Amino acid sequence: MDRKKLTYTIISLLLAIFIWLMPSGWLGIEGLTVVEQRVTAVFVLAALFWVFEIIPIWTTSVLVIALLLLTVSDNALWFMRDQAEGAPPLGTFISYKALMATFADPIIILFLGGFFLAIGAKKCGLDKNLMRVLFKPFGTKSEVVLLGVMVVTALFSMFMSNTATAAMMFVIVAPLLVERPESGKGRIALALAVAVGANIGGMGTPIGTPPNAIALKYLNDPNGLNMGIGFGEWMMLMVPFVIVMIFVSWFILLKLFRFNRRRLEIVFESSDENPAGKFKTAVVYITFAGTVILWMLDKATGLDASVVAMIPIAVFCVTGVVGKDDLRQINWEVLWLFAGGFALGLGAGDTGLLKHVIDSIPFSQWPPLVIIIGAGVLCYVMSTFMSNTATAALLVPVLAAIAAGLGDTLTPWGGVTTLLVGVALSASLAMALPISTPPNAIAYASGVFTQKQMATVGLLVASVGMVLAYAMLILVGGLFFKGA
Numbered sequence: 001m002d003r004k005k006l007t008y009t010i011i012s013l014l015l016a017i018f019i020w021l022m023p024s025g026w027l028g029i030e031g032l033t034v035v036e037q038r039v040t041a042v043f044v045l046a047a048l049f050w051v052f053e054i055i056p057i058w059t060t061s062v063l064v065i066a067l068l069l070l071t072v073s074d075n076a077l078w079f080m081r082d083q084a085e086g087a088p089p090l091g092t093f094i095s096y097k098a099l100m101a102t103f104a105d106p107i108i109i110l111f112l113g114g115f116f117l118a119i120g121a122k123k124c125g126l127d128k129n130l131m132r133v134l135f136k137p138f139g140t141k142s143e144v145v146l147l148g149v150m151v152v153t154a155l156f157s158m159f160m161s162n163t164a165t166a167a168m169m170f171v172i173v174a175p176l177l178v179e180r181p182e183s184g185k186g187r188i189a190l191a192l193a194v195a196v197g198a199n200i201g202g203m204g205t206p207i208g209t210p211p212n213a214i215a216l217k218y219l220n221d222p223n224g225l226n227m228g229i230g231f232g233e234w235m236m237l238m239v240p241f242v243i244v245m246i247f248v249s250w251f252i253l254l255k256l257f258r259f260n261r262r263r264l265e266i267v268f269e270s271s272d273e274n275p276a277g278k279f280k281t282a283v284v285y286i287t288f289a290g291t292v293i294l295w296m297l298d299k300a301t302g303l304d305a306s307v308v309a310m311i312p313i314a315v316f317c318v319t320g321v322v323g324k325d326d327l328r329q330i331n332w333e334v335l336w337l338f339a340g341g342f343a344l345g346l347g348a349g350d351t352g353l354l355k356h357v358i359d360s361i362p363f364s365q366w367p368p369l370v371i372i373i374g375a376g377v378l379c380y381v382m383s384t385f386m387s388n389t390a391t392a393a394l395l396v397p398v399l400a401a402i403a404a405g406l407g408d409t410l411t412p413w414g415g416v417t418t419l420l421v422g423v424a425l426s427a428s429l430a431m432a433l434p435i436s437t438p439p440n441a442i443a444y445a446s447g448v449f450t451q452k453q454m455a456t457v458g459l460l461v462a463s464v465g466m467v468l469a470y471a472m473l474i475l476v477g478g479l480f481f482k483g484a
Contacts, residue, residue: 031359043344046063111309119321123322135148159208165439170194176264189259210389215392237476384433
């Protein structure tokens with residue numbers, strides 16, 4: 001560990017210990033119990049570790065769950081369950097079984113199903129075949145090919161990891177980046193198109209990017225907001241928004257980076273070899289189509305999206321499409337990060353900490369629109385410098401509790417969905433720096449543009465995107481997200 005990270009580690013640990021041991025009255029939260037104060041300390045430690053990336057962000061989640069189990073669960077260390085004389089009330093301990101269950105939360109299963117589909121598509125060549133078909137309508141005119149790169153990237157990013165999508169797309173556009181003259185700006189537009197397309201496309205479905213799934217979890221929590229928002233409902237509102245944002249971003253890229261050449265042609269390597277075999281290929285095609293259709297028709301079928309996600313998992317395992325070696329390709333880090341974020345939310349909610357925090361802050365006296373827009377801006381700023389998944393994991397549980405406390409005051413502005421979905425979209429729109437998202441880092445590694453150029457595009461896209469996103473949620477969001 002270098003000196004800088006060591007310094008951040010010491011500061012983070014000392015601050016968390018201080019919050020753990022300080023008199024509860026110093027926090028300014030009336031009625032705070034010992035257990036709630038411990039959760040606050042763990043929350044602060046997790047936030048600092050995520051912000052400074054002292055250790056890999058998924059390992060912070062593992063640490064969070066371990067700390068919560070040992071200190072605030074009903075199966076915590078024995079001395080953690082003893083009340084010291086004269087100390088504040090211990091408070092409510094969390095069920096250790098509920099904490100353990102965060103590892104298999106329905107949202108995690110939903111994402112796991114998406115990973116299985118991505119692995120199957122790659123093994124049988126479904127991804128490349130789809131790309132050949134999807135790129136055909138865009139011809140060879142430079143500006144239209146740029147639009148094609150963004151559209152295809154966004155489409156794949158709706159159902160695949162945006163990181164994997166960006167990496168795959170760069171393999172395809174790499175020859176075009178080499179061909180472009182060094183003085184030409186078209187190559188910059190192509191490289192940035194992959195990153196922007198991947199970031200925007202993820203907003204289209206609940207599995208497109210983790211912040212979407214986190215927001216949906218709290219919106220649909222039967223013990224909380226219980227909105228009952230379906231996979232198809234999300235897509236009905238968000239896919240048109242993605243389409244609009246693709247055209248907005250395309251216009252921005254064309255204005256900033258004009259092409260010198262009129263003609264571009266994307267060439268796919270032709271190969272008759274199919275390592276997966278005809279049977280497995282047929283299984284993948286049928287399962288992929290069936291899963292997506294069932295996701296989109298979840299309200300009609302009554303099947304939850306996480307239940308549908310078990311179909312590709314089961315089918316691909318039984319038929320051998322996905323073997324034990326393929327499991328290494330799954331982005332387990334994201335799933336572990338989910339679990340840690342859900343555990344924090346569970347800890348803060350079940351112990352009563354969130355209720356006490358909300359009661360201590362006069363949110364009811366603040367204009368609802370200030371709360372809604374302020375939450376989005378805060379999320380955008382945080383996501384620019386740290387993982388958007390970690391940002392959503394920190395903010396969404398708190399905002400869900402705030403929304404529950406505000407009641408109908410948010411209704412004129414689109415309700416609680418505007419607050420939580422707005423935060424999810426703000427996280428995805430944070431793409432101003434190479435460190436903001438993995439697709440940004442992949443694009444920046446190509447070396448064809450500067451950080452300033454990425455920041456310019458990212459800020460312009462985000463500015464327009466946030467205005468359009470909140471206008472959409474406030475004006476028509478209620479028509480799509482009507483609640484259970």
